[in-house]
Amino acid sequence: MKIRVLYFAYYKELVGKSEEEIHIENDSTLENLLEIVKKLHKPLKEESGRIIIAVNNEYAKGETRLKEGDLIAFFPPVSGG
């Protein structure tokens, strides 16, 4: 299935783009997607413990199961305000 992935702030710079489409097996979890993303973009490996993830504009955990058309965002800790 196809998943749309967004990167923000420092991660956008690390990855060199703000979004991409990733093909992943049906029934995969967010954790599986993160592994693929870290393989595709090596600098993200260093960020492992602190990567924040959102699915369809809501915070989400690694065990979340993905479905076709989901919008995933990876970003570093926020610093607004």
Place this chain on the structure above:
Amino acid sequence: MIEITREDFSVDEIVEGLQPRGVGAVLTFVGIVRGKSKGRAIERIEVEVYREMALKQLESIRYETIKLFGVEDVAIIHRFGSLKVSDRIMVIAVAAKHRREAFQACRYVIENIKKRVPIWKKEITVEGDFWVEDVKP
């Protein structure tokens, strides 16, 4: 009112907008671009936002704040884009019957913005560009 915008805002207009409800107090908190950070002189900052999610989070924070503290209304405006030192970054305005809940509510809003609204600041300085990390109260 919740807004994410490039444009500057008028605090007076926001306060006036909250007043017709017959409240006893409108408390405002204005965040401003600082001139120095970790000893480095700042030239400007770049504010990046994940708009759809940030709007959702701000709406939730507004709703929670009204429910938790019993205040009358909350307005939050956050800017993005390129901002100079002394520019306004954001405003929180809380309309309440009394000062106590107004201060508590305002504190709740700002702490939750810093914790969970997907917005990032990058400081552009003469020594280089630095993403602002984990802002602790």
